[in-house]
């Protein structure tokens with residue numbers, strides 16, 4: 001297994017359990033977990049890539065059953081409550097929560113003359129969520145099938161903007177509905193409606209956060225893997241996937257050692273995986289071409305605030321705040337203008353304090369709170385420093401970072417001035433940090449861009465190399481749930497067995 005993100009660990013647990021295999025997970029970083037890792041600075045704990053997850057808050061929910069099976073029920077979840085997203089746009093605040101009829105009412109209050117478009121949108125989101133699993137499972141079948149004409153394509157082919165237009169939404173309503181494009185890091189005029197609908201639909205019945213923090217996702221799957229005889233090795237970067245006669249036969253580590261394996265799974269993403277393969281091997285050219293065609297998703301900057309009072313004292317609830325100063329379709333260009341220094345504020349911010357709903361937070365972090373603000377951003381302005389060592393990227397990088405940090409902080413304090421007196425630690429990460437810590441070459445938040453092309457050329461664990469599968473978000477969709485489903489698809493493909501169905505049914509082992 002190359003990489004220990006949630007998708008890789010999901011595949012590892014299933015292969016160890018159902019494949020009668022000894023599974024070894026090789027992780028290049030010094031912590032397992034990929035983007036689900038958390039980190040500490042002095043007295044403060046911060047979350048990287050887990051703020052909220054849908055379909056896990058109540059036992060019996062689909063994704064919850066899958067997580068329960070992968071962690072032997074050891075991963076507990078805490079609900080964000082009635083509201084998980086508070087979206088400020090065009091002078092209104094609209095709440096998205098765990099009751100779909102209340103969410104509908106909030107949308108109708110925002111756009112009173114557009115009830116029909118809102119109902120059409122919610123119906124399309126539900127239908128897309130319902131039809132997505134069979135589409136993914138068919139793509140995990142051992143033999144490729146031609147699915148270019150299946151009915152699900154009516155959701156994958158149009159962009160989000162095109163679909164919302166067809167449903168009769170005004171540009172103003174369409175902009176509000178696309179607020180969550182930040183979650184999959186692709187603007188609505190580029191994203192496939194299916195990617196949008198699955199991301200939005202996952203949260204229609206609320207959201208939850210792992211009890212104990214995001215790092216529990218990896219810790220509980222690592223435990224389940226160990227109980228099944230598998231192991232994770234950190235600081236073990238894979239330099240090449242070895243292939244003989246079209247069959248994966250093992251890997252070569254960065255230190256030159258070669259390991260043999262009957263099966264290889266890569267959680268490193270389609271582009272990085274294709275770069276680990278010999279360019280001349282059959283099918284590798286097509287993998288590289290697919291990754292080039294789809295392109296990486298947007299990257300991001302994150303502002304981390306460590307606060308010296310607890311969440312309740314600061315009035316910080318678990319709901320995320322989305323402050324949209326421009327429509328999501330215009331955010332990428334507006335963000336580029338901010339990075340260039342043309343304007344002094346980022347055009348939007350996602351502000352989150354997920355620890356506010358974690359019942360174990362105060363035992364780990366008494367009298368403290370943390371806030372993370374995320375700003376999706378293009379990678380290019382940071383590309384010059386992509387290969388520089390951490391802490392030694394030079395004065396121009398440090399100056400850019402200092403400006404962005406000060407302006408991002410000002411933007412957060414514009415919406416939450418009450419935080420200022422409690423700030424004890426401030427830090428900004430850039431897309432270069434994502435490259436360093438998660439191995440994403442372009443700092444991408446969501447792997448491959450969530451465009452219609454992604455559903456044509458990716459969104460499958462299958463590769464041209466026998467015995468090699470892709471796990472993680474590129475095998476399906478971004479998000480902890482999407483990556484885990486990508487891992488389930490990888491194990492299903494290699495073992496020729498519908499493991500998603502077995503996990504959903506909770507079949508005894």
Ligand SMILES: Cc1cc2nc3c(=O)[nH]c(=O)nc-3n(C[C@H](O)[C@H](O)[C@H](O)COP(=O)(O)OP(=O)(O)OC[C@H]3O[C@@H](n4cnc5c(N)ncnc54)[C@H](O)[C@@H]3O)c2cc1C
Nearest residue numbers: 003005006007028034035049051052238472473479480483
């Ligand atoms: C800022 C941010 C916020 C997010 N918030 C949420 C959220 O609230 N909810 C949600 O559901 N999702 C969220 N996500 C998305 C979610 O974290 C990811 O979609 C998911 O973790 C991806 O999992 P993965 O298994 O595909 O790979 P990753 O987590 O990217 O892990 C891949 C692993 O492979 C390793 N690797 C790569 N190459 C090699 C190699 N050659 N050798 C060895 N190891 C290698 C990497 O070091 C890494 O550990 C967020 C993401 C970001 C960036």
